[in-house]
Amino acid sequence: MQPFAIAGVQMHVGAYTENVSAIRQRLDLTVARFPWVQMVLFSELAPYGPLPQHAQDLPGPTEEAFQEMARAHGVWLIPGSVFERVGDKIYNTAIVINPDGEVVGRYRKMFPFRPYEDGVEAGTEFLIFDVPNVGRFGLSICYDIWFPETTRTLTAQGVEVLLHPVLTGTVDRDVELSIARASAAMFQCYIFDINGLGAGGCGRSCVVDPSGLVLYQAAGQEEIIPIEVDLDLVRRQRETGLKGLGQTLKSFRDRDVEFGIYDRANPANAYLNSLGPLEMPQRGSRAGLDVRPGTLETPPTQAYGEATGAGGPRLHTVDLIHGVNRTGTT
Template sequence: MNAGMPPAGAATTFGVAGVQMNVSAFESNVERMGNYLRHIRTRFPWVRMVLFSELAALGPRHDRAEPLPGPTEARLASLARETGLWLIPGSLFERVEGPAGPVVYNTTPVIDPQGEVIARFRKLFPFRPYERDVAGGTEFCVFDVPGAGRFGVSICYDMWFPETTRTLAAMGAEVILHPTMTDTIDRDVELAIARASAVTNQLYFFDVNGVGDGGVGRSIVCDPSGYVLHQAEGGAEIMAIDVDFARLRRERERGLRSNLGQPLKSFRDRDCDFDVYRREGNAYPYLQSLGPLVKPD
């Protein structure tokens, strides 16, 4: 994971396919994922990377948590190697043995076309207070695709905290790969967040949801000017999109939508600081007045 400058001399376009797949909570979905990868390799030969939804491989089951590396990740790596595709397989519940017992994280592996796991990202913001038994990660994840550009990873509830996407953009991310598993009535809000995240950070935002036990669908892909490139409905769907890195870099330099706002440079050159992020002290007592983070009674 390189947090310096994005790679120079990148290709103009790079194909990314999001897969809105029917996810079962009662059986492994890995073979179905493999069939999608093989189909995409044949149907969309220009696609170089495939993104699935959150917890797509094994479903939303804590009892299926595995150590990483582990057997399911190995199967996914073999599929990436077989098809020659970059694979972001949604996420897996990762089990880590700690001094006080096992700890579970929601973790996204990043697998290159040779089947090597080059990075793992742990979800920063579990959906608390409902997702009680999952620990939050502490590290951001960006990675470079040689000859293309820089990608960042976030998972589901992370998008509700704009600091996560802004940090990835500040690390040079040009595309956010965002697997999610939303099965609640606030999906329409997330569509707005995805679009706002894309335009305020001048990047591509791939927000891929599952269907069935994996969510209500309605995945969305937005470009650096905030245009919606595609919004899925409620069924299984493949969303193959060309990422235009040349256009993205031109807009970051000159301004979005034909030389308008330059949000990233304006943020860099700001006059103010944000002391709301300081953990020490009690500068914002209102936040403490909201009470503990627990389920409503």
């Protein structure tokens, strides 16, 4: 085993003041308390909080400050992410800096949390990097992990540790933690899911091993979470299976089926196209969250399958409000 230690830092994030100096303090404390740590990961949008008006130019002074911090401590540093300004566009971008203070790469979040993260552009390129003599690492940011295609693409290229900074302060945090655990097991990798506090989230950061075992889950206070990973465990499990059982990566490699659903022109996507626009629900609207009897017209029934009969094709439909199955003839 080549030992490699990663510390996730769950810290309070302010929305209206910079948090770069707080990151510097937490990094100093992390290295002082745990000098064996070799990589430090902060939460999504930790440096400046969740407001796009604090967007930064990359490269720029903020990135240079983080480069100096990594170089001073001789650690790999992922200082969460920042809103990056590129002309008139804004991206949610994470930076990876090596122990020499060099920027190894920048990753732009592929799935902004739309419609809530409105006005943020989506990235289209993955970031994978190797730590010499250790293993292969990859990044995703928050909502990205809800789309298994992102983790699939990373692990198909050999990623063994998924670094996943998040900013989640909403009621779906339990679901997100379940996805982190399931993803670790499905893709046989470590996942460091690091959340912030205050304007940066509700905490409950977690680290999951490649069998889906939660190695540690934080609560709702500031914490430094140092975990030593064993990448030989990843390699062994990918070879022999989870607990000697499912060999999911090899089974996917040797599959007999091709997934046409990924062709946007495939007729199988017709249902997805029927779901309406990606927009914010409004109170009292058909898509709203506050539906009371008598406030809405009964919506049209929606076809979800087709069968043939003597009267011609029959559409099986469901009443969207009352959940009643109906069968009609065209």
